Amino acid sequence: MTFTLVQVIVGGLLLGAVYALFSSGLTLVWGMMNVVNFAHGDFVMLGMYVAFVVYTLLGGGPLIGAPLATLLLATLGVIVYFGLIRDIMKGPMLAQILGTFGLALLLRYSVFWWFGANFLSLPENLVGGTFDIFGIRIQASRLLAGVVALVVTLALHLLLTRTTLGSRMLAVAEDATAAQLMGIRPDSMQAIAWAIAAGATGLAGALIATFFYIVPTVGETLGIVAFVTVSLGGFGSVPGALVAGLLIGVIESLSGYLIGAVYKDIVVYSLFLGFLWFRPQGLMGKT
Amino acid sequence: MRFSHVIGLFSAAAMSAALVGNAAAQSKTVKIGGIFPMSGNAASIGVHVKHAFDVALDIINNPHPELGNFPLAKNGGLAGLGGAKVEIVYADNQGSPATGQNQALRLITEEKVVALTGAYQSGITLTASAIAEKYNIPFVNGESVAPNLTERGFKWFFRVTPIATDFARVYYEFLNDMKAAGAKTDNIAILHDNTEYGASVANTLTTAFKEKGIAVALDVAYATNATDVQSQVLQLKEKKPDVVIAISYTSDAILFAKTMQALDYKPPMLLADDSGYSDPSFIKAVGKISQGVFNRSSWSVGPAGSPTAIIAKMYKDKSGDDMDDTVARQMQALFVLCEAIDRAGSTEPAKIQAALKATDLKPDQIMMGYKGVKFDDKGQNILASGLIIQLQDGENYVSVWPKASAEKTPIMPYKGW
Numbered sequence: 001m002t003f004t005l006v007q008v009i010v011g012g013l014l015l016g017a018v019y020a021l022f023s024s025g026l027t028l029v030w031g032m033m034n035v036v037n038f039a040h041g042d043f044v045m046l047g048m049y050v051a052f053v054v055y056t057l058l059g060g061g062p063l064i065g066a067p068l069a070t071l072l073l074a075t076l077g078v079i080v081y082f083g084l085i086r087d088i089m090k091g092p093m094l095a096q097i098l099g100t101f102g103l104a105l106l107l108r109y110s111v112f113w114w115f116g117a118n119f120l121s122l123p124e125n126l127v128g129g130t131f132d133i134f135g136i137r138i139q140a141s142r143l144l145a146g147v148v149a150l151v152v153t154l155a156l157h158l159l160l161t162r163t164t165l166g167s168r169m170l171a172v173a174e175d176a177t178a179a180q181l182m183g184i185r186p187d188s189m190q191a192i193a194w195a196i197a198a199g200a201t202g203l204a205g206a207l208i209a210t211f212f213y214i215v216p217t218v219g220e221t222l223g224i225v226a227f228v229t230v231s232l233g234g235f236g237s238v239p240g241a242l243v244a245g246l247l248i249g250v251i252e253s254l255s256g257y258l259i260g261a262v263y264k265d266i267v268v269y270s271l272f273l274g275f276l277w278f279r280p281q282g283l284m285g286k287t
Numbered sequence: 288m289r290f291s292h293v294i295g296l297f298s299a300a301a302m303s304a305a306l307v308g309n310a311a312a313q314s315k316t317v318k319i320g321g322i323f324p325m326s327g328n329a330a331s332i333g334v335h336v337k338h339a340f341d342v343a344l345d346i347i348n349n350p351h352p353e354l355g356n357f358p359l360a361k362n363g364g365l366a367g368l369g370g371a372k373v374e375i376v377y378a379d380n381q382g383s384p385a386t387g388q389n390q391a392l393r394l395i396t397e398e399k400v401v402a403l404t405g406a407y408q409s410g411i412t413l414t415a416s417a418i419a420e421k422y423n424i425p426f427v428n429g430e431s432v433a434p435n436l437t438e439r440g441f442k443w444f445f446r447v448t449p450i451a452t453d454f455a456r457v458y459y460e461f462l463n464d465m466k467a468a469g470a471k472t473d474n475i476a477i478l479h480d481n482t483e484y485g486a487s488v489a490n491t492l493t494t495a496f497k498e499k500g501i502a503v504a505l506d507v508a509y510a511t512n513a514t515d516v517q518s519q520v521l522q523l524k525e526k527k528p529d530v531v532i533a534i535s536y537t538s539d540a541i542l543f544a545k546t547m548q549a550l551d552y553k554p555p556m557l558l559a560d561d562s563g564y565s566d567p568s569f570i571k572a573v574g575k576i577s578q579g580v581f582n583r584s585s586w587s588v589g590p591a592g593s594p595t596a597i598i599a600k601m602y603k604d605k606s607g608d609d610m611d612d613t614v615a616r617q618m619q620a621l622f623v624l625c626e627a628i629d630r631a632g633s634t635e636p637a638k639i640q641a642a643l644k645a646t647d648l649k650p651d652q653i654m655m656g657y658k659g660v661k662f663d664d665k666g667q668n669i670l671a672s673g674l675i676i677q678l679q680d681g682e683n684y685v686s687v688w689p690k691a692s693a694e695k696t697p698i699m700p701y702k703g704w
Contacts, residue, residue, distance in 0.1 A: 256518030
């Protein structure tokens with residue numbers, strides 16, 4: 001019993017780290033420019049397909065797939081910013097929602113048209129199988145995703161708090177006009193923010209692809225968790241997303257095991273709503 | 288036009304393409320509505336069924352003498368209606384019962400279809416067929432197995448597929464034979480999602496086993512389209528059942544296979560209930576780590592040159608995938624419906640309904656391994672039956688039970704990877 005319980009908690013932590021990795025891009029874009037990117041899940045989906053194409057064409061694992069997905073998605077992030085976001089940000093909130101939602105559908109059904117609707121999968125041992133530590137099983141692919149989640153979170157946090165670039169980005173987020181008067185170009189800063197956010201999302205996708213199925217609608221399945229993670233962690237807070245991701249992962253695993261998988265979402269979401277009741281800004285969000 | 292506007296336009300186009308189905312209309316054809324998941328997580332099913340229906344329409348609308356006695360194959364079009372061609376108007380149910388219902392309404396009132404088929408997920412067949420019943424339009428279903436669909440006293444609903452109660456019997460007899468051969472089958476766990484399909488099949492199996500004196504020791508339910516199934520697999524691993532019966536759609540089935548391998552869990556026997564485990568993309572994605580999984584099926588390719596082998600090849604050429612049980616049952620339903628329309632010699636719904644009630648197809652007139660097609664008062668095909676198949680090499684299912692139709696002997700225990 002206790003033995004299995006340890007495995008449940010370990011599994012929950014690894015799952016939570018993936019949720020955190022998945023959500024970091026979403027929270028960054030929100031923090032930088034108050035835009036909710038409904039296409040976020042589909043960015044992750046694109047990252048997964050990059051990993052898949054890299055594997056089928058080059059036989060390469062995440063060592064090639066992950067950097068390439070980061071690069072390609074970062075480029076897409078810049079294109080999306082200049083092509084769509086910059087303009088709809090001037091419109092009402094509804095325009096942002098529908099704009100990014102339309103983008104989500106465009107991406108989803110382009111992939112659907114190109115790759116078909118079949119479920120795809122990468123080989124299970126692409127990232128070196130599974131460790132067995134005193135009977136506790138840890139999948140190397142999930143561990144890698146977990147470690148990368150920690151590193152990405154730390155790197156993003158340091159970038160925002162310790163570098164000039166980070167200060168400039170935060171300045172634009174705070175007050176774009178004032179920043180402009182100080183000689184900072186809001187456009188470039190926000191484009192960089194989109195590149196970083198989309199790049200992190202592509203990285204997440206390429207790593208998640210090593211242990212999850214790949215299908216054009218996968219962004220839908222994983223997307224809801226990302227929004228919950230980000231609002232629990234506090235919109236805009238990168239460390240908040242990490243803590244929230246881990247928390248949700250463990251609570252989900254424990255309640256799924258102890259109470260039953262059908263009820264785990266009820267447990268997670270009632271705790272979530274209950275928490276927001278007391279602290280609407282989330283764990284680490286600004287008031 | 289600026290670049291941003293181009294992107295905006297594309298986004299708008301994508302949204303409208305996703306929200307609005309195609310509404311092509313032609314006269315002097317027999318229009319049948321097909322409601323299937325074309326988007327959402329079961330979209331692969333919709334893609335498969337479209338290819339299968341293209342093949343079926345080719346067989347119905349063009350002469351295919353090589354298919355021998357197979358109904359509607361010999362001449363082009365429906366002879367009973369002066370060679371009228373059949374056309375399918377598709378609608379996307381988006382994996383949602385509410386959408387399925389709206390689409391049924393649209394197909395009947397706006398597209399003026401004479402009959403409906405679909406809708407894959409039992410929960411959506413439930414709502415879509417209720418609309419058909421209200422508008423007195425025949426609804427022929429080929430693949431939804433939730434028992435209650437034919438327990439509603441409907442007059443316009445006909446179901447060709449065997450259902451959960453039929454398979455409870457098949458599973459019971461199969462497990463009995465396996466027990467006689469030395470396998471342990473006393474401790475049974477049922478793993479299922481919480482949809483209409485998963486819940487009702489699990490319930491039917493539990494009840495049927497109970498009547499035979501077998502208690503289902505463990506019932507593991509989960510919400511469909513799961514992001515993670517580790518806790519469910521650990522529950523099974525801890526309780527060590529002899530037999531795990533898995534009732535899952537494709538996405539969850541793939542996740543279970545991957546998670547079982549990651550957590551090193553192999554039940555002695557894994558018995559799947561069709562759907563996800565029959566999807567060719569399940570086999571391609573995780574077949575190699577699911578070796579030895581048992582499954583139910585009513586489809587078998589048959590000897591070379593037989594109508595089933597010819598149809599299977601036409602489908603493979605069209606879609607690139609092998610024919611699976613689910614898509615074959617959907618195709619069979621379309622043939623049953625068109626045969627009835629042909630016999631009715633009319634597109635009047637009431638006449639089609641009467642013809643469906645009088646349907647009496649023999650085994651050599653159908654593509655499935657049923658004993659025939661004949662509906663009872665509830666609209667259920669009483670001659671539907673099935674067999675047990677096994678994914679022995681991780682690439683192709685072979686029939687293993689009952690002995691009379693077995694290509695190979697069953698291999699125990701579950702090998703996995």
